[in-house]
Amino acid sequence: MAVKMIYRSVERLAGLSPNAPDANTYTPMHAAASYGHLNILGYLISQGGDVNLTDDDGDTPLYVVENVETARYLVERGAVVDRRNHEHVTPSEYLSEDFPEVAAYLESVAPTNRGEGVTPISAPVDVVYLPSEHAQNQASETLTSTLLESVQEIMQRAEAEGRDPDEELRAVVEDSAEQSRTVLIDASYDGDEAVTNNFSLLSAHSCSLSSKSNEGTSSMAAFISHVTLDHLAVLNQPSDTDLSGRTPALKASLEAKSAGYDAICLPLTNDKWKARWRDMCLIPAGGTLDRVSLEHQAEDWRSTPGFMRDEVTITHLEEAEAVIAMVSDWLELDAADEWVRHDAEIALHQELTYASYLNIHTAILPPPRNRAHAASYARSINAALSLVPYMQLSVRLPIYDPSMIQIDATPPNSTSSTPSQPVALDDNHPSIATWELWDVIRSICNYNPRLTLTLDLTPPLPSALEVLNQWIAEPTRYIFVPGSAFLANAKGYPVLPKGTQSFIRDIMKIQPSVILSGTDAGRHTKGGEAAYSQYIRHLEKTSPAVKAMQTSGTVENFAQGYQDYLQAPLQPLMDNLQSITYHTFEQDPVKYRNYEEAVFRALSEWPTSGRIIICVAGAGRGPLVTRCLSAVKRAGREALVYAVEKNPNAFVTLQDRQNNEWGDKVQLLYGDMRTLPVPEPVDILVSELLGSFGDNELSPECLDGAMRFLKADGISIPASYTAYLAPISSSKLYNEARAIH
Known part of the structure; x- marks a missing residue:
């Protein structure tokens, strides 16, 4: 405890x-x-x-x-x-x-x-x-x-x-x-609205920079700027006005920070590395004059892989602060050719070890392309996780495979087979196919908690594809949104299609970071670069899940900090609960309100006049006692409440409340409800011995002993309960359950 x-x-x-x-x-x-x-x-x-x-x-x-x-x-x-x-x-x-x-x-x-x-x-x-x-x-x-x-x-x-x-x-x-x-x-400020407590702390493993509200009720998404090689080349051009001597990566980082971004995401290597790798490892079958020389060069590289200075975009530690590395997207870890896969894996490990040298804690991996060799891709990633045991690796995946969208807009009575617009999906759902690819990767990687997802929203999302909800249960740490995914509204400002809007609003409940790419290309006439992040921030703030988390009194607000945590069943018969545990239970915004309503209805419909005897079995710190007294007052009935509690520490709190709040309307009884004598039979027995799952507080045994309190025509609240089982998907809980010995 x-x-x-x-x-x-x-x-x-x-x-x-x-x-x-x-x-x-x-x-x-x-x-x-x-x-x-x-x-x-x-x-x-x-x-x-x-x-x-x-x-x-x-x-x-x-x-x-x-x-x-x-x-x-x-x-x-x-x-x-x-x-x-x-x-x-x-x-x-x-x-x-x-x-x-x-x-x-x-x-x-x-x-x-x-x-x-x-x-x-x-x-x-x-x-x-x-x-x-x-x-x-x-x-x-x-x-x-x-x-x-x-x-x-x-x-x-x-x-x-x-x-x-x-x-x-x-x-x-x-x-x-x-x-x-x-x-x-x-x-700090977001647009015209104040967002307090901006914590710009870079988590060493997740790189999930976020802003916290001043009440700590929910996190706001972090925004990361995707810097391309072309942009780095522009920043590398000499300028008469810039005499700072900063490197392109430092300039890009400063630009992003001034534009309101929390971090940058950039490729670790450039086209010179790509050219050298291909010259060494993809020798044409027809032969060249330098074939033998290239093969020797390739073997030397395989034995001691390393970069040349002009093949990388970052060389200094200060350049790598608040940077997420993007591994070369041309590496074919799932190529059909075994040697290409072999050399691509060596190159992957070379890039990751260089990133670790620069204290970069997160790297985004290129997406798998060949479903037939997804297992080879996964084995390479698994080896990389062992090679750099303190880095987080994130697999970039399109949220679905656009090639699997079935285009069929043929009128019912038409014999034409000419397609016009996408209105239906193939039976083999494109999102399921992509998710199954991810499932192969994370299974071979043994559900490694340092393996996460970067969902690529480049393809336009269908407006009604509920199967996309499966990604909510996955370790989605980043969503990649290119400027090309935005449309222009009537005034020229960037907005997202309806399907993408819905998905972003929904996924914000797990608070991923947002990587924006190409927002400086001037695709839209109004708003400038800031309009893209402001628009996504608007989607986040209007997300029903986020609004619920920020609203006091909701289950979502109450449950913050408890999601995705394994809970050991309580054993109040064996252990006396702590005051903080009672306090947590008492924050439930629904349960006690419903208890009061149930007692009120029972009192309102009670057939006889005179004093009604109520017994609260397992009173704890007294929340049900207070609710019963409130129901008695609302119903205008005369009643006496017995409060039974076996926890000697909680009983002190009950005595204090009786002295200061309840008076003679409540009589306290100390002891185990299974054996404790009650002064008189009761009309209404109230209990909340349910716990996290059905009978884990021995409620059948306890209440069976307490039923002797009831008159023949008395009632129990609750009269019955039902335990429900529902399948869930959570890699985090799966890993925690596996770790229990």
């Missing part, structure tokens, strides 16, 4: 990454590994924590573990065992003196098939660099140095004293969250 409470509170530390270093480059990942808190460590990993993150000494979390259980936990989640830090020491060597049992375990699982003298290549980037503003550094230091140290101290003290640390933990975590907010809050 304590750890769950920490999770919820830490989520409110807006924008902070599990990989955020403090002043000494020590991170939450290192701290959790050192303390051996596997629950916290697992949570940090689920939020993008990197098991191979390094500090200034080149030490990963594996270097600071103090027990075999934690070491095994990290290794099973991809921690590299045979890497070396800046002193050329492996984790097992580092731990051999102080923790020999951990060192022995690491030696037992270290790879033994490496060549003599070959040293594993350490991650080129040792520290996750957040934006350098003082405020963000201070917030990161607060999270690592203050929060986790305080959590450790409190939990140790509570264990020694034999008490539950929840309340003290909650206070220190929320205090830390508040301090971080005061440091980070900044105001």
Whole structure:
């Protein structure tokens, strides 16, 4: 329970990454590994924590573990065992003196098939660099140095004293969250409307830059500018007015920032790399004078792949800040020719390792093209995920295959077979075909949480294609929207077709980042480049799902922070629930209102006059008692409420409320409803022993014991309940369920 409470509170530390270093480059990942808190460590990993993150000494979390259980936990989640830090020491060597049992375990699982003298290549980037503003550094230091140290101290003290640390933990975590907010809050504006608390923090693994509302109710989509090679070439032209000496990539980044974008997305390589690769790897069958020379050159490259300076678009670390890399889209990882696939995979790995050298945390991969060899494409991606274990890879996919749209507008009585406009879809849904391609890729990649989707909205979306909803359940991190997808409205401003509008409004519930491409090409006469992002922001703000999340009192607003999380069933008969758990239940905007209405109707229709006896079985902190009294007042009836509760801590709260709110209208009864004697039979028995799934709070057993309270003609609210099962698709929950041992 304590750890769950920490999770919820830490989520409110807006924008902070599990990989955020403090002043000494020590991170939450290192701290959790050192303390051996596997629950916290697992949570940090689920939020993008990197098991191979390094500090200034080149030490990963594996270097600071103090027990075999934690070491095994990290290794099973991809921690590299045979890497070396800046002193050329492996984790097992580092731990051999102080923790020999951990060192022995690491030696037992270290790879033994490496060549003599070959040293594993350490991650080129040792520290996750957040934006350098003082405020963000201070917030990161607060999270690592203050929060986790305080959590450790409190939990140790509570264990020694034999008490539950929840309340003290909650206070220190929320205090830390508040301090971080005061440091980070900044105001920005979107069009004419104020959007407060713009957190421009780049998540080390998701690169999901977002703006937070001041109430923390929902995130707004981040906007990323797609920079093409042609635009970089223009920026590379000499200018008499620009004497800054900035590189094209830096100029593009500054341009995007001034235009309101949060980051840029650009190709990592240029056409010179493409030409060299093709000259080496695609030698014409007819033979050339230089064939032998080219084959030797290709073999040399295969053994030690690397770039020439003029083949890449970025060379310096500062150029790569807030950059998403696009892997060369001409790489055919699913080519029909086996050698082409082989060389394309080498080129892919070369580009990704160079991106990691530049501290780029996210790369967008070229789309698969050959369905017959989708498995080969997936195997290449799976190998890449192991090669760069701290990077997020995103597969760019068209949202559907336009070639599978059936065009048939022939009038019913016509014999003509000439098509005119698309009005129907082939039975083999084009979106299903694309989704099945994605399913092959992520299945072969073992549902790796670092593998995400970039949905390409270049093809126009059909206005009524409900099967597109399947993408909502997938890890869609980016949507790619080209300027060519926009139409001009009557006034010349860019707008999207109805189908695309609907899809974007719907998918905003999972808060993807938006990559805009070609918005500076002047396709529309009004609005300029800013009009595109403003229009998509308008679609987001008018999204029913987003509006519901921002509206207090709705289920969507209440459920924020709880989506896609596995929940362990509560056991209130065995465990006395914490006040914060009751508080969470009491925020339900629907349940208690309906309870009050049910009690009101029962009282209104009660056939006899006189005092009515109501019993609340399992009163908790008293929300149902208050609702029953409200229903009694509305119905104008005379009633006495018995409140039964076995939790001694909650019973204190009930006593306080009776003294200050309820008075003699309520009589408190302390004990287990299954055995507790009640002073008199009751007319209405009210309970909420349902939990997350049907009878997981032993409601049949409890209520069977409580039914003896009822008069022969009494009623129970609820009178019955039904448990429903519904299939869902969630790769996140699937991975979490698989991780449970």
